[in-house]
Structure formats: structure tokens, C-alpha cells
Amino acid sequence: MLKARVLTAAVLLPPVLAAVWSGGWPLAVLVVLIAAAASLEALPLVLGSPVAEPGPTSRWLVGAAGVVPAVAGALATARGPGWGVGAATAAAAVWVLLAAVAPVGEAWEGGKRWHLVGAAALLSFWIGWPLAHVLALRLDxxxxxxxxxxxxxxxxxxxxxxxxxxxxxxxxxxxxxxxxxxxxxxxxxxxxxxxxxxxxxxxxxxxxxxxxxxxxxxxxxxxxxxxxxxxxxxxxxxxxxxxxxxxxxxxxxxxxxxxxxxxxxxxxxxx
Structure with a gap:
């Protein structure tokens, strides 16, 4: 296992360091891809519910919640670090509100809806919002x-x-x-x-x-x-x-x- 860890790190480290050093759009694209991959992996961790089987719409709403703040941060960071993090925060809040009101089917209505809203909020502020700080920090x-x-x-x-x-x-x-x-x-x-x-x-x-x-x-x-x-x-x-x-x-x-x-x-x- 240690050998596999070292080999994987050796393959991934050069392109990651290159993106960090260059900044700009290469780093922004990398951040969004990481947010998307991490969000897909987080879905079965946070969306598994004893009260309802998640459907396509609910999966999409929650999965995108981890990506939208990162995208908003990437688009706004050029105006300054505060703009990037602020845009990510606003995007996360709007997306959580969308999860609260979007039609997702009867299986998720009523009290079950709050499980969906909580999952969207979790991915927004666990994955998307922190990754917006990558580009904000890189400005310095x-x-x-x-x-x-x-x-x-x-x-x-x-x-x-x-x-x-x-x-x-x-x-x-x-x-x-x-x-x-x-x-x-x-x-x-x-x-x-x-x-x-x-x-x-x-x-x-x-x-x-x-x-x-x-x-x-x-x-x-x-x-x-x-x-x-x-x-x-x-x-x-x-x-x-x-x-x-x-x-x-x-x-x-x-x-x-x-x-x-x-x-x-x-x-x-x-x-």
C-alpha cells in the first residue's frame, strides 16, 4: 500500500505544483475538477437516507452544491480575494435555498426535505466553499x-x-x-x-x-x-x-x- 501511495503522489504532484505555481485558469480548472470529483464521492456518504431513496434530481442538487461555490469563487476571485470567498459564500447560500424549494418528488417532501437541504448545505461548506480559498490565497x-x-x-x-x-x-x-x-x-x-x-x-x-x-x-x-x-x-x-x-x-x-x-x-x- 505504501508503494502505491508513493507512486500515486509521484504522478500527481508535478501537475498539481505546476497549476499552483502558474495560477490563473489552469488552477481554476483544477479546483473545479477536484470539487466535482470530491462531491461525487461525498454523495453516498451524506445522501444515504433511512427515510427516502434519493432520486436523480436530489442527487444533482446535492452533488452540484459542492461545485457551485467553487465555480463562483473561481469566476469572482480575479476582482480580489474577498470577492472570491464572498461569491462562494453567496453561491452556497443560494444553492441551499434552491434545495429547500426545488421540486424533487414526493419521496423527499415534508420533513424528509430537510435531509436534502442539510446534505446540500454540508457539501457547499465542506467542499465548495473551502476550495474557493485556493484561488483567493494564490492571489498573494x-x-x-x-x-x-x-x-x-x-x-x-x-x-x-x-x-x-x-x-x-x-x-x-x-x-x-x-x-x-x-x-x-x-x-x-x-x-x-x-x-x-x-x-x-x-x-x-x-x-x-x-x-x-x-x-x-x-x-x-x-x-x-x-x-x-x-x-x-x-x-x-x-x-x-x-x-x-x-x-x-x-x-x-x-x-x-x-x-x-x-x-x-x-x-x-x-x-
Missing amino acids: GPWALLVPLVIVWVQDTVAYFAGRAWGRRRLAPRVSPAKTWEGAVAGLVAGLVAAVLLAEPLAARPVAMVPVGLLTAIAGQAGDLFESAWKRRAGRKDSGRLLPGHGGVLDRIDSVLFALPVFAWSAALFL
């Missing part, structure tokens, strides 16, 4: 986007190997039995160190990167556990099979979805 240069990604990648890698080597105490056995406190702490420390070491590309003081790095690392771990909880609820080990060794796209970006907004807002506060 490639390093403004690379730094939070590196923090998350370093944390995930160190937590994985430290947990395997020294893990004894389970962090959240009902949600993700393989995660340990030892791995989590090692990952947080590694993410914090990475943030401090990357202060120079951001023209920031190393001490100012301490709260930013710590909050970003904590958010990354929270994102991982959040997705694990939904997979556990749906009885799944992975969100998909698109990425050998990693599972699905959502499995690969779960930490990033929580970390990017936290990095953006904490950087605005502390840097």
Missing part, C-alpha cells in the same frame, strides 16, 4: 497557497509514520481506529515546525507563524476526522478508488478542506 503569490499545503502534507506524513511506529493510545476509536494520540501530536509538532521554517517565503516573522501553523495543523487533523466520521456512518473505508493507495479524491483533500480557510483567516489576523 504561489507561496501563500503552497505553505498551507506543505503544512498539511508534512503533518499527515509524520502522523502516519509516527502512529505506525509509536502509536499506542487511540485518538478516536469509534471514528478512525488507526489514528493515535502519539501520531496526532507528532503531526502537530511537524506541521508547526514546517510553518515556522516557511516564514521567509511569506515575508513573515517566524514567531508570527506559530499560531498560524498550529491552527492550520489542528484544522487539518479535524478535517481528517470529520471525513472519517462520515465514512464510518456510511460503512466505508475509503470515499473512492480513483487514487491507488490513497482511496478517493476526498480522502486526499479532507485535511486541506479544513486547513485552507483556517490558514487564510489566521494569516490575515496574525501576519
Whole structure:
């Protein structure tokens, strides 16, 4: 499995880094494609309902909820980072309202409708809205986007190997039995160190990167556990099979979805 993880990363990393470095429409297209893939994988996690079988319309409404904010953010970000995130927020709110009033068939009417609305709201603010921060951060240069990604990648890698080597105490056995406190702490420390070491590309003081790095690392771990909880609820080990060794796209970006907004807002506060 480790070999598959490394090979997949080796194949995907160059085009992702190229898109991050170039910015503009290549990055915007990549963000929208990621949002679409992650939303498709999230559908069976959040839309499985004991009260109604989702039909085509409800699936479309919920699946698009994870993409529409990302598209709105991509289109508006050229006017400034605030415009991109603001447009994503407005698009998410409008789409959730649409899910509340759109005709979806009798099976989803009445109280069951709120399951649909909740699923649309979840995908909007879990997938689409966070990904709008990708382009907003990139407006400040490639390093403004690379730094939070590196923090998350370093944390995930160190937590994985430290947990395997020294893990004894389970962090959240009902949600993700393989995660340990030892791995989590090692990952947080590694993410914090990475943030401090990357202060120079951001023209920031190393001490100012301490709260930013710590909050970003904590958010990354929270994102991982959040997705694990939904997979556990749906009885799944992975969100998909698109990425050998990693599972699905959502499995690969779960930490990033929580970390990017936290990095953006904490950087605005502390840097």
C-alpha cells in the first residue's frame, strides 16, 4: 500500500505544483475538477437516507452544491480575494435555498426535505466553499497557497509514520481506529515546525507563524476526522478508488478542506 501511495503522489504532484505555481485558469480548472470529483464521492456518504431513496434530481442538487461555490469563487476571485470567498459564500447560500424549494418528488417532501437541504448545505461548506480559498490565497503569490499545503502534507506524513511506529493510545476509536494520540501530536509538532521554517517565503516573522501553523495543523487533523466520521456512518473505508493507495479524491483533500480557510483567516489576523 505504501508503494502505491508513493507512486500515486509521484504522478500527481508535478501537475498539481505546476497549476499552483502558474495560477490563473489552469488552477481554476483544477479546483473545479477536484470539487466535482470530491462531491461525487461525498454523495453516498451524506445522501444515504433511512427515510427516502434519493432520486436523480436530489442527487444533482446535492452533488452540484459542492461545485457551485467553487465555480463562483473561481469566476469572482480575479476582482480580489474577498470577492472570491464572498461569491462562494453567496453561491452556497443560494444553492441551499434552491434545495429547500426545488421540486424533487414526493419521496423527499415534508420533513424528509430537510435531509436534502442539510446534505446540500454540508457539501457547499465542506467542499465548495473551502476550495474557493485556493484561488483567493494564490492571489498573494504561489507561496501563500503552497505553505498551507506543505503544512498539511508534512503533518499527515509524520502522523502516519509516527502512529505506525509509536502509536499506542487511540485518538478516536469509534471514528478512525488507526489514528493515535502519539501520531496526532507528532503531526502537530511537524506541521508547526514546517510553518515556522516557511516564514521567509511569506515575508513573515517566524514567531508570527506559530499560531498560524498550529491552527492550520489542528484544522487539518479535524478535517481528517470529520471525513472519517462520515465514512464510518456510511460503512466505508475509503470515499473512492480513483487514487491507488490513497482511496478517493476526498480522502486526499479532507485535511486541506479544513486547513485552507483556517490558514487564510489566521494569516490575515496574525501576519
